[in-house]
Amino acid sequence: MDSLSFLTENEVRSIQQQFGTPLFVYDQATLESQADAVLAFPNAYGLTARFAMKALPTAAVIQTLTARGLHIDASSGYEAQRALRVGVPASHIQITAQEIPVNLKELIHAGVLYNACSINQLNAYGALFPGTEISVRINPGLGSGHSNRTNVGGPSASFGIWHEHIPEVLAVAERHNLRITGMHTHIGSGSDPGAWVQCATLSLSIVAQFPDVTTLSLGGGFKVARMDHEVSADVQAIGTKIKEEFKAFAAEHGRELHLEVEPGTFLVANAGVLLSTIMDVVDTGADGYNFIKLNAGMTEILRPSMYGAQHPLVLVSQDEETRQEKDYLVVGHCCESGDVLTPEPGNPEGLLPRNFPEAKVGDVLAIEGAGAYCSGMPAKNYNAFPECAEVLRGRDGVMTLIRKRQTPEQIWQNEILLLVLFT
Numbered sequence: 001m002d003s004l005s006f007l008t009e010n011e012v013r014s015i016q017q018q019f020g021t022p023l024f025v026y027d028q029a030t031l032e033s034q035a036d037a038v039l040a041f042p043n044a045y046g047l048t049a050r051f052a053m054k055a056l057p058t059a060a061v062i063q064t065l066t067a068r069g070l071h072i073d074a075s076s077g078y079e080a081q082r083a084l085r086v087g088v089p090a091s092h093i094q095i096t097a098q099e100i101p102v103n104l105k106e107l108i109h110a111g112v113l114y115n116a117c118s119i120n121q122l123n124a125y126g127a128l129f130p131g132t133e134i135s136v137r138i139n140p141g142l143g144s145g146h147s148n149r150t151n152v153g154g155p156s157a158s159f160g161i162w163h164e165h166i167p168e169v170l171a172v173a174e175r176h177n178l179r180i181t182g183m184h185t186h187i188g189s190g191s192d193p194g195a196w197v198q199c200a201t202l203s204l205s206i207v208a209q210f211p212d213v214t215t216l217s218l219g220g221g222f223k224v225a226r227m228d229h230e231v232s233a234d235v236q237a238i239g240t241k242i243k244e245e246f247k248a249f250a251a252e253h254g255r256e257l258h259l260e261v262e263p264g265t266f267l268v269a270n271a272g273v274l275l276s277t278i279m280d281v282v283d284t285g286a287d288g289y290n291f292i293k294l295n296a297g298m299t300e301i302l303r304p305s306m307y308g309a310q311h312p313l314v315l316v317s318q319d320e321e322t323r324q325e326k327d328y329l330v331v332g333h334c335c336e337s338g339d340v341l342t343p344e345p346g347n348p349e350g351l352l353p354r355n356f357p358e359a360k361v362g363d364v365l366a367i368e369g370a371g372a373y374c375s376g377m378p379a380k381n382y383n384a385f386p387e388c389a390e391v392l393r394g395r396d397g398v399m400t401l402i403r404k405r406q407t408p409e410q411i412w413q414n415e416i417l418l419l420v421l422f423t
């Protein structure tokens with residue numbers, strides 16, 4: 001069985017008593033040490049590091065990470081509003097979005113930065129703010145990701161402006177008298193320093209075509225090992241190689257480029273655990289399976305159902321007696337056959353049992369590596385389960401409630417009953 005990362009078994013038991021489950025717990029020390037690792041990213045001519053807030057947008061987490069020195073990457077106008085509400089200075093927020101914000105004008109007036117991700121977006125921005133500076137997101141034609149669903153570069157990804165359309169970008173910029181001072185690529189380069197260097201050289205060759213660019217963002221996508229057999233990105237090793245590429249570019253083109261990176265996963269993935277309680281243990285006979293049923297599932301953590309993502313699972317028993325081990329499939333509480341926590345690696349359709357001490361109703365099952373794209377990306381309110389609460393474990397070990405459990409009334413508060421029922 002896997003092991004707990006930042007909580008002790010006794011902490012888990014007392015949190016279950018004090019706050020109830022399901023519940024996300026985040027660790028301040030881990031959040032801050034990951035932030036420090038990103039802020040120490042080697043660079044030749046300056047660095048801005050952003051937190052891709054879509055990975056975990058809870059206010060207290062944004063506060064913790066921005067207090068450490070990180071800026072914000074927002075994936076929509078609403079995310080930018082959410083960060084502003086938390087107190088992040090507008091000039092520290094950059095929007096890189098699939099959908100042009102409805103209130104783009106207000107956000108830009110407030111001082112938020114904008115990264116145009118399509119010709120249409122660039123045109124719309126130019127019409128509103130002619131004669132200003134802008135950044136553009138380019139798809140350099142290279143992609144990397146753990147599955148087709150997470151691939152964000154290359155010909156099968158819609159993100160950014162396809163690199164062959166740069167002449168059109170330049171023409172639109174000229175029409176609106178825009179200066180393109182920033183270039184951005186986010187292809188999710190993973191843990192291999194070689195892939196990062198390849199992305200950096202490709203991106204720099206594109207920057208060469210934009211004479212006014214002073215900042216190059218290489219996006220996020222620094223891989224984090226959740227499972228034992230996985231490898232985390234070594235940001236020092238990656239940064240050291242990229243630094244050389246920036247120096248070579250400066251020597252050749254006389255431009256000392258400012259570097260930006262904007263990880264999400266790397267900052268928060270292993271800073272979060274989802275604690276759930278075992279509600280039932282059932283089986284389907286001698287040729288079938290044993291099942292553990294949780295009081296959480298795709299309403300809190302969608303990644304296993306969506307991409308067959310693997311998370312460490314730790315059973316914390318109520319008593320400390322030793323129990324015989326058994327193989328179980330772990331399933332969530334939704335009436336949905338896809339709500340499983342033990343998909344087969346690389347195959348969301350398949351199932352692969354895992355070994356646990358004998359499970360009993362009332363035990364805790366801790367789902368580790370649940371900081372990134374879990375709480376912020378749920379199948380929220382499916383089966384009318386309320387959004388769960390969140391707690392931050394401070395450096396002193398004190399647990400602070402940072403998001404309340406949703407009340408049932410909040411689930412249906414915006415619904416309007418018909419006054420007349422037709423039969």
Ligand SMILES: *Cc1c(COP(=O)(O)O)cnc(C)c1O
Nearest residue numbers: 052096186220221222263264265
């Ligand atoms: C999601 C996203 C990121 C963060 O990606 P991770 O894989 O979580 O590091 C960074 N930049 C942009 C534009 C994104 O959309």
